[in-house]
Amino acid sequence: MRSDRLRWTGVGCALLAAALTLLVAARWGPVVSYDEQLARCLHASAVSRPGVTAATRALSDWAWDPWTMRGLAALACCLLWRRGERGRALRIGVATAVAAAVQRGLKELVGRERPVWPDPVDSAQYAAYPSGHAMTATVVCGLLLWLLPRPAPGTAGNRLARTAWALAAVSVAGVGFTRLYLGVHWLSDVVGGWLLGVALVALVIRFPGPGRPARSPSGCVPVGADRR
Numbered sequence: 001m002r003s004d005r006l007r008w009t010g011v012g013c014a015l016l017a018a019a020l021t022l023l024v025a026a027r028w029g030p031v032v033s034y035d036e037q038l039a040r041c042l043h044a045s046a047v048s049r050p051g052v053t054a055a056t057r058a059l060s061d062w063a064w065d066p067w068t069m070r071g072l073a074a075l076a077c078c079l080l081w082r083r084g085e086r087g088r089a090l091r092i093g094v095a096t097a098v099a100a101a102v103q104r105g106l107k108e109l110v111g112r113e114r115p116v117w118p119d120p121v122d123s124a125q126y127a128a129y130p131s132g133h134a135m136t137a138t139v140v141c142g143l144l145l146w147l148l149p150r151p152a153p154g155t156a157g158n159r160l161a162r163t164a165w166a167l168a169a170v171s172v173a174g175v176g177f178t179r180l181y182l183g184v185h186w187l188s189d190v191v192g193g194w195l196l197g198v199a200l201v202a203l204v205i206r207f208p209g210p211g212r213p214a215r216s217p218s219g220c221v222p223v224g225a226d227r228r
Helices: 002-025 029-048 050-063 066-082 086-110 132-147 156-181 187-206
Strands: none
Touching (some): 002 029, 002 086, 029 050, 029 156, 050 156, 066 086, 066 132, 086 132, 086 187, 132 156, 132 187, 156 187
């Protein structure tokens, strides 16, 4: 049941991302209009609150920067490799690289311009759609959560897992907000990054790893399969 939910979540996010990408590429009026209204509102707040803007820039440029996230993924890969879990290490490394390639390719393909302000509070390079910050954070945080063991309810491990989930949720949502608040992305850029990230995480988790025995529909390992 959990596997089915994961599969359909990934499929749903992939379809929504494809639809949103088409609407953005076509410059569909309702999407463009709402993006511009929200961007103007948040930019006015960022200009009038320099202290909040400075803190937001620090979070966006350092704590939640794509290279920071990729560094966490690389660290996880190294630890898994040393523990002999090379299949999972490779999956995380490949997924992180694919996320970077997909978001860069879509930026080139869609070619959406970023917001332009007479009084910018931050700047960014390349095209706007999708948000690389949002997609990278979603992929890395999702895969790191996948690595967590499933502790028994009420244990210290369970509390640690809940804390990790909370930090991941704050990071994914927070990085999206910072990109909007700093006026370097449209809302649909961030939503597109989130959807693509979730779809990629679901694909990676669902994809059978190297050496993993096939399972029957009942979840049992077939007779004669390796039961390591």
